[in-house]
Amino acid sequence: MTQAPQLRIPATYIRGGTSKGVFFRLRDLPESCQVPGNARDRLFMRVIGSPDPYAAHIDGMGGATSSTSKCVILSKSERPGHDVDYLYGQVAIDKAFVDWSGNCGNLSTAAGAFAIHAGLVDPARVPDNGTCVVRIWQANINKTIIAHVPVSNGQVRETGDFELDGVTFPAAEIVLEFLDPSDGEGSMFPTGNLVDDLEVPGLGALPATMISAGIPVVFVNARDIGYTGIELREAINNDVWALEKLERIRVAGALRMGLIDRPEQAQQRQHTPKIAFVAEPADYTAASGNRVAARDIDLLVRALSMGKLHHAMMGTAAVAIATAAAIPGTLVNLAAGGGEHSAVCFGHPSGTLRVGAEAVRENGEWIAKRAVMSRSARILMEGWVRVPEDSF
Structure with a gap:
């Protein structure tokens, strides 16, 4: 041998x-x-x-x-x-x-x-x-x-x-600045809409915000798919049906965003797009055991990476969250109470994260100028x- x-x-x-x-x-x-x-x-x-x-x-x-x-x-x-x-x-x-x-x-x-x-x-x-x-x-x-x-x-x-x-x-x-964070070329909203009715096999039409900022993300409302937004990893990752349902939404979003041509191509593109669900603020206990108070956050977000609920939040998805929150009318913005937001603090499974973003409307299209966050x-x-x- x-x-x-x-x-x-x-x-x-x-x-x-x-x-x-x-x-x-x-x-x-x-x-x-x-x-x-x-x-x-x-x-x-x-x-x-x-x-x-x-x-x-x-x-x-x-x-x-x-x-x-x-x-x-x-x-x-x-x-x-x-x-x-x-x-x-x-x-x-x-x-x-x-x-x-x-x-x-x-x-x-x-x-x-x-x-x-x-x-x-x-x-x-x-x-x-x-x-x-x-x-x-x-x-x-x-x-x-x-x-x-x-x-x-x-x-x-x-x-x-x-x-x-x-x-x-x-x-x-370490402070990070993401300049012009719209992912790839073309519109930050590939469908041209802030909110779409996304047809998902077996689930019907779901309101969805599909954005390419930091990384392509498909946002849906937690309540529309049977969640509250305070779920921790075990509630999703130990539920085969939940993972299959969320993957269906991700694949439907990838097709609608033009990232893939056929559903089977999603298996070779698991990193993008991300799928995330949002909800209005609520009290919950984070994975660390610490309490997160609704009054201390603007919204709740849970996101999946490579087919599993992330233990905290992906940095690129945080850019997408902050950018979408800055644009009135997106599902993320509405979950944060609507209006104008130059920064948001959102609750995730491990606690909270504050991210800032600047977005402007030019020639009828929204453009992300920058996003800022602190990490280590x-x-x-x-x-x-x-x-x-x-x-x-």
Whole structure:
């Protein structure tokens, strides 16, 4: 029996926001994996430990959730006005594919920090103490992200007292700006409407707001699908019928938004669009056991990622939430009480999150100018990741 030796590839394991992933510098990847294609996908699947029929990722770096099955590539940017190019791959858990169709907002935080750690930012732009402004080109969706990264003694400051619901320990705050966050080209509302009647097989017509800001998201009202908006993960993820119902809505939305041509294509595009349901504020107990009071939030939002209810909220979906809330008449805006909102604080399964957004109407169409949120990032481990040589 042939025994393939293991390769050592420089890598860094980082938590960013409420996600974590394996980060690589492009130049450190094997030559065949420095370009998009099958070799890169196979490498990343082996790094994470996918596809895994046991859904445990015992033989890889993944954590068997959509929040922890991620890989990132960074390189110096040749694009004017940018420091680094950031490419994100969402690795499926039990299927053999890597989804490159969208960004990860949480790991955008880590991308800014890693850019400095990895020497990809011009040292002249890194202060001894203060804040380093890292200009990131998000290569999945061709958008600019600005990360304001705290620095002490010329190094990224990772520890601090900033608390983020969904993350156990406090850390240093990193402020992210998503510029022109409408995902892809064309209208931010692909159907041309703020609210549509979305025909879903077996469910009938549901009011839906379908928006591409941060990431494509299909928003529906919680009450229209039998929920209250205060559900935690177990209430959804342990219910096969609930997951199947929500996937039907997601697929119908993907078709209506023009992201896929046929329903079966949704299986190879699990990362986008997201499906989320919204409701008016209500008191509830978060996954941490802490109470969230209705008076402290503007609305409730629950969102799914890769077919499961997210334990907190995806950063890119938070951008979509804030942007939709800023536009009068969307389901998100109505759940937040209607009117004008330059920022919203919403309740999610792990607690609350405040996100700001600026949206304007130009020539009859709504345009997202920017979205802002605070997250944190911390290196968990650095060195080499090992994979069998015949993995790719």
